[in-house]
Amino acid sequence: MRDAYTEQLDSVFDDLAGICRRVETAVESATTALMTGDPTIAQEVISADAEIDRMREEVEETCFSLLSLQQPVAGDLRTVVAALRMVSELERMGDLSVHVAKIARLRVPDVAVPEQVRPTVARMAQVARTMVGQVSTVITSRDVEAAIALGKADEEMDQLRRTSFSELLGDDWHHGVEAAVDIALLGRYYERIADHAVSIANRVIFVVTGHNPSTVDA
DSSP states (O other), rough: OOHHHHHHHHHHHHHHHHHHHHHHHHHHHHHHHHHHHHHHHHHHHHHHHHHHHHHHHHHHHHHHIIIIIIIIOOOHHHHHHHHHHHHHHHHHHHHHHHHHHHHHHOOOOOOOOOGOOOOOHHHHHHHHHHHHHHHHEEEEEEEEHHHHHHHHHHHHHHHHHHHHHHTSSTTTTTTTHHHHHHHHHHHHHHHHHHHHHHHHHHHHHHHHHSSSTTSOOO
């Protein structure tokens, strides 16, 4: 009986890692749509989000079942509660990818990102995608050191966000208000993906050590 229970707990983390891999694909594809102005890819990202939502529901159902039937305590309870919070954050990361894809689709046949800021936005997208991929590894391995290292990548994202603001507020910005709003929103979306990645990593630390890092979101 205990073996089956342990397998259920482990399967929850396997499912979380699976959702994370789908989110990584969503971030990558949404960025491709953004940089190329491809409405087909943008729509694929938007449509695929339903599968992430479905997977979230399955994880939640498993967690609620464990809570009601197994009444976990101590470390097991910590794992189930953390999983419920993590799956919610993963879903939000998927939603943010959809927001990126919607900006891409909205500006078709044009490309939403002006050439002037493409390097900054492209780097933000790359950092976000890399962090999501690292989170998948952290969830699977429950590697505390790897989880801690994610915070350093988030520092780069914060700097890129400041750079994007400087670019769109500079005297040489000639792309209009609409493009400025797009870039401001895109910066926010990629930044939030990174923030959620760090938060999930911190929850893994909590599962493994029983201690909440000071940077865990309330």
